[in-house]
Amino acid sequence: MAGFRYEALEAHLRQKIQTGRFKAGEKLPSVRTLCQQHTLSKATVIHALQRLETEQLVYAIPKSGYFVTQPSVHRHRPEKVSTPSLPTQVNVPELFRDIMSRSAAFDILPTEGGAPASKHLQTLNRMISRAARSQPEQKANYYDEPSGQQGLRQAIVELYRQRDTALDADNLCITAGCQHALFLALMATCQMGDTVAVESPAFYGVLQQIEQMGLDVIEISSDPTTGIDLNELEEKTKRYPIKACVVTPNFNTPTGSKMSTNDMKQLVSIAKTNSFYIIEDDIYGELRFRNELCAPLKAFDHDQRVILCGSFSKCLSRELRIGWISGGHLQQKIIQLKLITQLASPRATQQGLTEFITTGHFKRYISQQRQLLKNQRDEWLNEISANWGDLVRFSRPNGGLSCWVELPSHIDTQQSYKALIQEGIVLTPGALFSAQSLYKNHMRLSFSQPLTEHRRTALHLLFNTLLSAS
Amino acid sequence: MAGFRYEALEAHLRQKIQTGRFKAGEKLPSVRTLCQQHTLSKATVIHALQRLETEQLVYAIPKSGYFVTQPSVHRHRPEKVSTPSLPTQVNVPELFRDIMSRSAAFDILPTEGGAPASKHLQTLNRMISRAARSQPEQKANYYDEPSGQQGLRQAIVELYRQRDTALDADNLCITAGCQHALFLALMATCQMGDTVAVESPAFYGVLQQIEQMGLDVIEISSDPTTGIDLNELEEKTKRYPIKACVVTPNFNTPTGSKMSTNDMKQLVSIAKTNSFYIIEDDIYGELRFRNELCAPLKAFDHDQRVILCGSFSKCLSRELRIGWISGGHLQQKIIQLKLITQLASPRATQQGLTEFITTGHFKRYISQQRQLLKNQRDEWLNEISANWGDLVRFSRPNGGLSCWVELPSHIDTQQSYKALIQEGIVLTPGALFSAQSLYKNHMRLSFSQPLTEHRRTALHLLFNTLLSAS
Known part of the structure; x- marks a missing residue:
């Protein structure tokens, strides 16, 4: 049975790469040549290349x-040496x-500082300041409505x-960022002793929320490219009384994985069958590098099983x-829980942000950001x-802010944290991303900042420190 | 044994009032005349008058x-009539x-809007806007430190x-308002099933936090003038495993009560003896109308038994x-709990606020506010x-934003809530202030807004509606 036309090209190119006809680092024929x-359309060729x-x-x-990518196999992996069990x-x-x-730690070298401010960020600040100047007496004397400003909710819709x-918009509530939203979602669905x-x-x-709230956690293996393993999830729902599942289908941190549409539909169906809630972390949904919609779960x-959480922190500003x-x-x-945790949100920020979105600034800004981040991803990974x-x-990853790095198995990234801090370098150890002390030889690395000369030096020091550890 | 000199004057004046020599509404002799x-100093006379x-x-x-105050007795209190048990x-x-x-509901008529903005509030907005314009790229790309800005913490100290x-300052953490602080304090001291x-x-x-967190609550009678009944608290600590006690020693809402220094010391001592924490809500501490320090608990x-919570919402702006x-x-x-609930606070707001305090604007503003609120209290109560x-x-009350009104016992303030909302009038029923459905015939009334003609009309409609209910 004939497959899609892109599949033939994909198979052809894969074979040439795997047999060494195209070598690591070599440039493939151009889209036009292919x-x-x-005899394929440009769209078909690009689709095949994107799949590769x-x-x-x-x-x-x-x-x-x-x-052609460097083969990601540990050809010269150092021998595993037995290390004394050092105290963490x-x-x-x-x-x-x-x-x-x-x-x-979205920057290995915070002293380097952020890239020069986009003019869009300056516009955003102007809009917020203008909103703060209008009716200051109202803002000082009255709280904002519990769900937040209607205009901003409509802009998000x-x-x-x-x-x-x-x-x-009536089913949307403004929060103090995604962390706050995730906290409200866990509070709304779980009680102490429940399993997530x-x-x-x-x-x-x-993970820190789950620990502080006295919940039990079940970790479900996830593929760094395609996300959560649904077979394992389904199997574990039979063994554990899962109340909620927290998942980031679009560009999970730390890996940057993205679930396929089919997997997303299946996940919703598993949640329905097994009567648990899905808490969807969509904080990276706008940071997509390719021309795809990236619809959320x-x-x-x-069936009202999904609680959607998001934020402007990563795609616009952490200051908001x-x-x-x-x-x-x-x-x-959820609104009740927002009230008990912080009553209300600032109106000027919401009003300025609404103006920023509705006048098209957000769209222009995010489109620049996507290109910038994609380029930076390539710079760092190359x-x-x-x-x-x-x-x-x-x-x-094809979106988000960071990638997941696996080092030789004898390396414990957490052990080098303090030594690197002395050099001003912030390493994000893999141990942070597990409740079971998995991922000792992993780390998250963000490409959210340009690879300046100082950062390049820091990156070399970081890898040399890690790889020289015995 | 001779008492203090002010006591003699106080007793003398009290007796004249109680025997009707000075009549309700009558002006007392001036301070100078007294x-x-x-033959007393001005300070002594004023002290006696303030005690009265x-x-x-x-x-x-x-x-x-x-x-002379109108006698607060229910001379013409309507007969208690049996009401059918209406659904709430x-x-x-x-x-x-x-x-x-x-x-x-710090305004019975929110459509009337706040008083014209003080120039100090405009200055505050300018300072925050200026802070937002400085290093916008840093603010967009990096979170603030978990405890908040050092400068603001020092200004609060x-x-x-x-x-x-x-x-x-190192033992102070910035939060998203007092509600957030109180939530962190309860999370830090109690687990589901504990008693507060x-x-x-x-x-x-x-009360809403306690309910949502699955805690048990014990209500301790409080005097509308002098605050929590320490004998009752002490007695109840013997019968219930109290983990924390939430108290507002300076100008409690709804009553405006203020604990004496002796009572405050005794409360700390009871907490120490019985090993519970005190969560102190100090949100009204700066809104004191008399020349007294109003030190917090x-x-x-x-003995590190007191967790102090406060905010700029009531004394400066709810928008912050x-x-x-x-x-x-x-x-x-607590810092860990702040992180899990909202990661960080906005830096520009903190920096602008720090400048506002350290340049003396806050001091000038709050001193105007105290006088304004004191005058408004008198207007409303008169x-x-x-x-x-x-x-x-x-x-x-001698501070804060509101007073506690007790109506004839057959009146249920909550029953009139919806009817008054139709008229644009917001009543704050007493039932909100108890977990046991006490205070049905009470309401909180705020004097935080000027008694404009519209508000006077609203106040009359509010009382007429309540008092005509059968």
Whole structure:
């Protein structure tokens, strides 16, 4: 049976790469050449190339073309040496506080500072300031309505409409960021002693919430490219009384994995069959690098099983402290929980942000950001690939802010944390992303900052420190 | 044994009032006249008058003098009529959401809007905007440190130093308002099923937190003038395993009560003896109308038993969403809980606020506010006293934003809530302030807004509706 036309090209190129006809680092024929050679449309060729990119057989360099990836096998992996069982120097809650005190480690070298401010961010600040100046007496004397400003909720609904997702502004509540939204979602669905399933590796912020709330956690293996293992989830729902499952279908942190549409539909169906809630972390949903909608799980939720959580922190500014939550029939409870945790949100921030979105600034800004982040992803991963490609594996996400790096198995990334901090370098150890001390030889690495010369030096010091550890 | 000199004058004046020599509404001799008649210093005379004011035997009208209060007895109290047991029209959680959606009911007529903005508030907005414009790229890309900005923490420490209270900036954490601080304090001290003692009547925000967190609550009777009944608290600590006691020593909402220094010391001592924590809500601490320091309980805490919570929401602006918490040896846990609930606070707001405090604007603003609120208290209470003084009792707080009104016992204030909302009038029913459905014939009334003609009309409609209910 004939498959899709892109599949033939994909198989052809894969075979050439795997047999060494195209060598590591070599440039593939251009899109135009491939169109001519195989009599295919440009869209079909690009689709095939993007699939190979997802498989990490090739990578793209903007305005240049597709290149063959360094093989991600541990050809020269050092022998495993038995290490004395050293006491762990920092425990995970301490590490979490320390990482957060260093701005959450989306920058290995925070002293380097952020890239120059986009003019869009300056516009956003102007809009918020203007909103603060209007009716200051009202803002000082009255709290905002519990769900937040109607205008902002409608603007968020419109952002989701562009991702083929119908939300209701009356079923949306503004929060103080995604962490706050996730906390409300867990409070709304679970009580002390309940069991929560998470992807593994999982976002440390959620693991810390689960621990502090006295919940039990079940880790479900997740593929760094395609996300949560649904067979394992289904099997574990039979053994454990899972009340909620926290998942980031679009560009999970730390791996950057993205679930397929089919998997998303199946996950919603498993939740329905087994009567648990899905808490969807959509904080990276707008940071997609390819021309795809990246609809959230919520788009496939016909049974009010999905509680959607998001925020402008990663796609716009961490300073805003503005997120959202949409929880279906749990919404009244969620609003109650927002009230008990912080009463209300600042109106000027919401009003300025609404103006920023509705006047098209957000759309223009995010489109620049996507390109910028994609380029930075390639810069960082090419640097790693070129220098340590035979010793480490890493994910190559098509969205989000970070990738997942696996080092030789004898290395414990957490052991090097303190030594690197002395050099001003912040490493995000894999241990943060598990409740069971998994991922000792992993780390999250963010490409959210440009690879400046100082950061390149820091990256080399980081890898050299890790790889020289015995 | 001779008492203090002010005591003789106080007794003399009390006797004249109680025997009807000074009649309700009559002006007392001026301070100057009393000095001459009794050969006393001005300070002594004022002290005696203020004590009578606390007893509510007299009230002050600025620049005019002291007047005899309407006797607060129910001379013409309507006969208790048996009412059919009507279903309650709104339950307390719904009422809480509804009240919050109407800006927390510190205004019976929210459509009237706030008083014109003080120039200080405009200055505050300017300072925050300026802070937002500085290093926007840093603010967008990095989270603030978990405890909040050091400068703001130091400024708050200085505000407490002026109240004879030594805090440590390193033991202070910035929160998203006092509600957030109280939530962190309860999370840090209690687990589901634990027992919390509260003043009765109590702040509804805390009662809602206790309910949502699955805690048990013990209400301790509180005097509308002098606060929590320590004998009852001590007795109940013997019968119930109290983990924490939430108390507002300075100007409790709803009553406006203020604990004496002796009582505060005794409360800390009871907490120490019985090994429970005190969660101190100090949100009204800066809103003191008389020349007294109003030190918080924390000032007498030598055993790290007191978790101090406060905010700029009531004394400056609800828009800021900036509060604080100081929790002694629980501080690391509290910071962890701040992280899991919202990661960080906005830096521009903190920086602008720090500048506002350190340049003396806060001091000037709060001093104006105190005078303004004191005058408004008198305006509102005189209106009530003049019109319904023979039917109701009310507290006359020396700080805060509201007083507690007791209506004839057959009246259920909650029953009139919906009818009044139709008229745009927000009543804050007494039932909100108890977990046991006490205070059906009470309401909280705020004097935080000027008694404009519209508000006067609304107040009359409110009382007429309540008092005509059968």
